[in-house]
Amino acid sequence: MRYHAEHKQEAKTKLLEAAGRGFRRLGYGGIGVDGLAKEAGVTSGAFYGHFKSKDAAFEAAALAGLDDLRTGTASLQQQMGARWAEAFIAFYLGERLHCILDSSCGLQSLTPDVTRASEETKAAYGTALERVAQQIAKGLQGSTDEARLQKAWSLMAILSGGVTMARSVGSREARDAIAAHLKQAALALL
Template sequence: MTKVSKKEETRKRIINAASQAFRSNGYAGIGVDGIAKEAGVTSGAFYAHLGSKEGAFEVALSVGLDEVITAIPEFQRQHGKQWLVAFSDYYLSQSHRENLSCGCAMTTLSPEVVRTKPQLQSLYEEKMKEIVALVAQGIEGDSKEECIAKGWALLGVLIGGLTTARAVASIKTADQIATSIKSAVINIAGNIKESTT
């Protein structure tokens, strides 16, 4: 096991702080000083590691979407044909709804990407295509194109559903939204594939 250097530990701490801050507060809702304070470092250390607020957002976006890229195959392996039910249950659960800072980057950061430069939108598109391809591998369809189309639809419904459930005031309404969204997701998916890995 390799020893992580102090510099690497500091960088990781700054990235984690930036990721949680952007998910909780949005891009405009937190500054460099706030992220540095959350990470327990100086603003100078922040700039030394990530260069700028925009640089921090790019890293946070990449790390956040990579979490999903890692999670989906794990759900597919652990839950077999029930993977999408398990994933939807987790995704729309009350604990995930209430945890903005550690919640899914697809939901919290997508609206922020809309207002960024094309380079970041290209990064987002590349990662989202990878996520869709993973979803598509876990569902059945008459063609690869159909599975990809279902994958985009599933993600759109889940992301929109989580956003809506988070925005309402009452847990009862949020639970109703979650139940409806889970049902819609299963209907869109149709037959689910057993993981081959």
């Protein structure tokens, strides 16, 4: 049976979303092709019909995670105007800190595995990361484009690194204390 192009794209999107959840939850080394296929509710053969390898699926999932962050930031900037950054910080240190790992931000949860990925994946990820930083910089104050970009990189590092550290402690009280300190630092940066 032949599937139409729309069906194939829907299947690939479903598989990509499932791969993103699996890689966020278990890490690159913690899930294989069979696990990724199971996460998507397809066979391993169907997986290989869309991705040539686990590496290719990981790269696609990592890039999709950054694209979600970029488009979400642009949407928040449009909706909230000048107050977008405060809302972004609150969201990142609230919902993104406390959500299940499957739903976490790709920047926070997938970057550690990108550091061990192929040079091609790192290059593609770097390009996508630059687009995220540029989007964030568009909404920040600063006397020059370079000053806004510096703030954007700093804000991304504070939030993603901070959430990573906060997620690594067992106590909800410690996690919330870390988030409170990070919020102060992020707001001061603005």
